[in-house]
Amino acid sequence: MRLDKLREIAQRKNLPCVLVAGEPNVYYYSGFNGAGYLLYCDGRTTLIVSVLEMNRATSAGLPDVDVVVADPGGILQGWNSGEVKVYPKRVSEFVAEQVGNRALGLDLGWANRAIENALREKGVKLEDVSELVRDQRAVKDHDELERITKAGEITAKALRRALSEVTPSVTERELAGIIDYFMKKYGAEDYAFPTIVASGPNSAFPHHVPKDERLRPPYLLVDWGAKYGGFCFDSTRTFGLSDSPEFKKYYEAVLEAQTEAIAAVKEGVKASELDSIARKVLSKYGLDKAFHHSLGHGVGIEIHEYPTIGPGSNDVLKEGMVITIEPGIYIRNKFGIRIEDTIIVRKDRAEVLETLDKEYTHI
Numbered sequence: 001m002r003l004d005k006l007r008e009i010a011q012r013k014n015l016p017c018v019l020v021a022g023e024p025n026v027y028y029y030s031g032f033n034g035a036g037y038l039l040y041c042d043g044r045t046t047l048i049v050s051v052l053e054m055n056r057a058t059s060a061g062l063p064d065v066d067v068v069v070a071d072p073g074g075i076l077q078g079w080n081s082g083e084v085k086v087y088p089k090r091v092s093e094f095v096a097e098q099v100g101n102r103a104l105g106l107d108l109g110w111a112n113r114a115i116e117n118a119l120r121e122k123g124v125k126l127e128d129v130s131e132l133v134r135d136q137r138a139v140k141d142h143d144e145l146e147r148i149t150k151a152g153e154i155t156a157k158a159l160r161r162a163l164s165e166v167t168p169s170v171t172e173r174e175l176a177g178i179i180d181y182f183m184k185k186y187g188a189e190d191y192a193f194p195t196i197v198a199s200g201p202n203s204a205f206p207h208h209v210p211k212d213e214r215l216r217p218p219y220l221l222v223d224w225g226a227k228y229g230g231f232c233f234d235s236t237r238t239f240g241l242s243d244s245p246e247f248k249k250y251y252e253a254v255l256e257a258q259t260e261a262i263a264a265v266k267e268g269v270k271a272s273e274l275d276s277i278a279r280k281v282l283s284k285y286g287l288d289k290a291f292h293h294s295l296g297h298g299v300g301i302e303i304h305e306y307p308t309i310g311p312g313s314n315d316v317l318k319e320g321m322v323i324t325i326e327p328g329i330y331i332r333n334k335f336g337i338r339i340e341d342t343i344i345v346r347k348d349r350a351e352v353l354e355t356l357d358k359e360y361t362h363i
Contacts, residue, residue: 022110
């Protein structure tokens with residue numbers, strides 16, 4: 001649990017109370033994996049959930065966290081338990097009672113408009129703390145890094161095993177399912193996002209949905225990642241489906257762009273500079289216009305987090321951030337190539353959590 005970080009936000013903003021919304025944020029601070037709100041007020045932390053989440057909340061074993069069930073519909077009327085407090089009104093009313101006429105820090109990036117408006121109507125003074133929440137989550141501690149590293153190990157092991165199942169008759173959708181199966185088999189609690197398997201012209205679509213089509217040359221692109229201990233991993237590899245010197249040159253241009261961008265990763269570097277480095281490499285080969293997305297993104301509890309590694313980003317790397325570097329080129333009706341690694345930002349270097357070798361191979 002990271003309840004001390006909520007206290008840090010309250011102290012930094014000189015606020016008596018802070019309310020956190022959104023499942024990823026609630027999980028980050030409390031360890032509760034479910035829907036609810038987390039209220040830090042006057043030194044006490046309360047998890048507020050609906051009746052539907054009551055059993056999960058009371059079974060989570062959260063030390064130093066009180067559990068309140070908001071029950072405006074009266075479903076639990078007459079029910080009594082020493083484990084939780086049943087509050088017969090809405091979440092906004094409970095929060096307003098606790099805060100009174102004081103100020104409340106609220107993560108407006110996650111709180112829905114209904115609770116924001118309800119709190120304002122009750123006279124609660126709101127102060128946005130979304131940037132502080134975002135910044136805290138962006139820099140990972142030792143435990144978070146260990147979980148992400150373990151997720152990477154599972155990610156690598158699953159694809160190596162899945163590739164041994166590739167036959168001339170396997171389809172994109174079947175291969176995606178095989179990869180997902182082995183991620184679960186090797187310890188993933190889930191996949192971090194729907195696995196992408198794209199071959200032939202389908203690889204030109206960065207977010208292709210696998211089809212019931214057999215794998216077609218020239219390339220097989222696989223974008224996959226495991227989720228372990230609540231934290232995600234993200235990796236992409238592109239394989240040749242034919243031994244072609246021409247296609248190998250395209251691949252090696254993308255790999256060069258990724259290699260040079262990774263070499264520049266360290267604390268204090270602007271994210272946009274990394275994106276620029278990759279695009280300059282691709283421009284040497286006349287491929288920069290075929291690079292259709294940002295170079296990367298943060299990774300953590302969510303697959304896409306702060307910072308953004310893109311041309312318009314003002315974000316600056318900090319030690320302990322976990323990011324992806326994933327240049328790609330996409331030529332419609334022909335092919336796409338993407339190479340992606342998840343990376344820990346260290347003070348003076350990048351620590352690459354590689355999954356599979358990146359030397360060009362055909363299968």
